[in-house]
Amino acid sequence: MSNVKALPLLETVVEPCCPPLTERPLTADEAERTAVMFKALGDPVRLRLFSAVASHEGGEACVCDISDVGVSQPTVSHHLKKLKEAGLLSSERRGTWVYYRVEPAVLAAMGQLLTKASAA
Template identity: 85%
Template sequence: MSNTKVLPLLEPAPGEAAAPCCPPVTERPFTAEEAETAARMFKALGDPVRLRLFSAVASHEGGEACVCDISDVGVSQPTVSHHLKKLKEAGLLTSERRGTWVYYRVEPTVLAAMGQLLIKAGPTAA
């Protein structure tokens, strides 16, 4: 709301695995600060409509999709826009306007970072 507050989650060394905000959940109890940060990401994926939108973008060709390509999720256009904004504010998506259309793209390091938060390590995704 206030503004587009993107989370300071990741400092992705290029070509390197993502550096998540927090250690794996199994390593040690999260501090309040870590939990605040990580929970914001999980929360963003905690709505079915948002998860569908996110998955639609993530699975789209080139990891990016026009809003018009993914907005068929059973809610009104303003609601789609609202959810995409939330995903953007959570640092999961970025957007770029190209002519008439707006394209959303998955923040590439985010998937690996969140994944590594749950399991010890893993490939940089596909």
């Protein structure tokens, strides 16, 4: 019998970091954090996976339901890992399957960044 315990994966949480791009120039730190998100979404397969999760009924998707993006299963896993590392997805293992979800704060942060600043 092994004494090794499974440790939970660390999840990155994206918080609204930045004002709308039209409000003021981003600081170096804000630009760095924002670039990580956009870099992760800059790959067509990752963008398709992110969209599949975000639009899936119930707000979450089993990896078994979103894997048909024209690449092998190991490649899907790699892309999902990159989306998680960028803080765009969170996941939960249930039995043999992993379920992914886009946290509402992530979409809100992205939407806020790309929204025209309101007049004060």
